[in-house]
Amino acid sequence: MRLEIDWTRCAGHGLCAALLPQAIGRDDWGYPILDRARLDRLPAADLKRVVSCCPALALRLEKSRLEKPRPEKLRPEKPRSEKAPQPR
């Protein structure tokens, strides 16, 4: 599980940093700085709690890391060429 921030929602309330000070710091303007290595060592329950406490609903847990995938591994090659392009 990976903690992700929706930066367009985060308003820098700082509850996440208050709940998990060992893994989340704050920058000059109050926005969270995640320490990935320390977050990885925390139990999933802690992460779930911090997600549910965010007043801006800016935190979420993602199963895999999707933002910078190696797209060739994203989806297996489909043998689509044999078929005609599916009309809709």
Added chain:
Amino acid sequence: MTAVLTNTVPVGYVGAPRLMRTLDADLTGHLAGHGTLPALSRDALLALLDAAPLAGRGGAGFPLATKIRALGRGEPIVVVNGAEGEPVSAKDRALLSRVPHLVLDGAQLLATAVGGRRVLVAVSDPGLLGPLKQALAERPDAGVRFELRTVPDRFVAGEARALVSALNGGSAVPPGRRVLPTDRGVDGRPTLLGNTETLAQLAVLARTGRAGFGSTGTPAEPGTTLLTVTGAVASPGVLEVPLGTPLGTVAQAVGAEPAQTVVVGGYHGAWLRPAPTLPISRAGLTAAGGTLGAGVLIFVGRQTCALAELTRVAHWLAGESAKQCGPCSFGLPALAAELARLTAGRAAKRELLRTANQLPGRGACAHPDGAVRFLRSGLALLTEEAQLHGAYGSCRRTDLGQLATTRTGWR
């Protein structure tokens, strides 16, 4: 709407022109110069792109073949990304206004190969609609419907997901959650976005094949690239050059003054020393610590205060923030203010770098990352200037505006 002098973009080339072979030609002239457009199946297109990798020319350099393979199920939509938000860049508008058929060919070929029937041509310059409408009226029906769209002229509007948002009727800013356009893009359909130049290159590649395409350029990066060359030069404009062309050759072609530095890749790019042997290619510029980006090349002359130019661009970058994400909307103005204090001889570089380090990787898009990369590389190069400014508050030069932050006409 503002009138933009689109058809005044000066165009030149080093070596034999490819994309620019049939400037201002109608369909007949275009076909006479380039030959008829072959139709390729998805497999044939992918085989061609595997043999001659076509890196996206919008800035990120993402391989076109990878995007095609990532397309989700359903009938895809092809988008010609002509949202050229970089204020200096003019290559996309040069293509769309002077060789529109080549771009439309590339989009048509791509749409047909992936089973799409709709192509959206998105431009930020309303002056391009005229030449595009005229070109579309000349083309026979090829089973692909072209639609013209205008999107806001701002820096982040050209970012793929921001463009999708604008085309879906939202604002031209990147969404907070990362959804890949190839999965869900325009109208929720799998969407293939291609930069204007990428599609023009594709239209050439499909005709020449791998061998012909590689008759110029480097083995790893075959073909040509478009550069927008400005700054301390006698004849600024859009230049088509073989990939791997040395910087000195480009400098000569545009009549560049002796430069103190050169900015490559635009305002998300980097500052480099103007070594005449520096190869203008993705690999060459990356090895030198820069990036080809969208092909912007600005010669910074010796008469201007480069630090003041850098500071002005920093303020501009802060203003171009979509103001969606905290670290970017607070961090970039703070960084610009610190840079202004440094230029006035009233701040230390260390504090500035501490601020800069807080930004990368912390936003919905890569604007903070690109802006910080640009500012850091400028500071790293302008150490002598920074020392002068630190000691005397000035280097006795003024900002000559060689790094343009407004678009008047195309400059």
